[in-house]
Amino acid sequence: MSIVRRIGVSPRERGCASAHTCPDIFELADGDFAIIGTDRTAVLDPTLPEDAGRANYERIVVISRETLIRAKPYIPEK
Numbered sequence: 001m002s003i004v005r006r007i008g009v010s011p012r013e014r015g016c017a018s019a020h021t022c023p024d025i026f027e028l029a030d031g032d033f034a035i036i037g038t039d040r041t042a043v044l045d046p047t048l049p050e051d052a053g054r055a056n057y058e059r060i061v062v063i064s065r066e067t068l069i070r071a072k073p074y075i076p077e078k
Contacts (some may be wrong), residue, residue, distance in 0.1 A: 007033065041059045045060060
């Protein structure tokens with residue numbers, strides 16, 4: 001498993017003072033995506049809709065709205 005590219009602009013370009021504490025989105029070699037964000041599993045898990053599920057090894061990660069909006073043009077259509 002390896003990172004192929006960043007999806008969107010760098011944290012510094014989004015105004016993050018330190019690239020060590022900002023959310024980020026990456027495309028992986030297998031086509032999946034990796035997200036750096038804040039783990040909010042404990043807070044959000046009880047509020048998931050009935051038709052949503054999460055395995056014990058999965059986490060609910062929150063990223064800022066700006067991170068996703070600025071990444072949108074870089075997300076592949078297929």
